[in-house]
Amino acid sequence: MRQVSANLVKVGEAFGADRWQMMKEILLPLSVPSILAGVNQTTMMALAMVIICSMIGAGGVGYNVLIAINRLEVERGFEAGFVVVDLAIVIDRLTQGITQRW
Numbered sequence: 001m002r003q004v005s006a007n008l009v010k011v012g013e014a015f016g017a018d019r020w021q022m023m024k025e026i027l028l029p030l031s032v033p034s035i036l037a038g039v040n041q042t043t044m045m046a047l048a049m050v051i052i053c054s055m056i057g058a059g060g061v062g063y064n065v066l067i068a069i070n071r072l073e074v075e076r077g078f079e080a081g082f083v084v085v086d087l088a089i090v091i092d093r094l095t096q097g098i099t100q101r102w
Helices: 006-014 019-054 061-071 074-101
Strands: none
Touching (some): 019 061, 061 074
């Protein structure tokens, strides 16, 4: 919200907007793309941690990648890795779609 232009905040003040109106009508709508970019990056980092978390006992797709690496099963590792990449792409497209609506 700090990246919202100071001129727009001054315009809101000039029209007599109180703090709630300033937040609801100016700051939040103009900050949504930055907020959703942060959500997107957090989600991508969580997906990157899937493989590392499997090394300490977490299950899921990351565990399949770890087993494939340990057993040198290239096709199984490729398949499980592709699932992680596919999830990342789908989640990225969803968050971009939400960002473009705003």
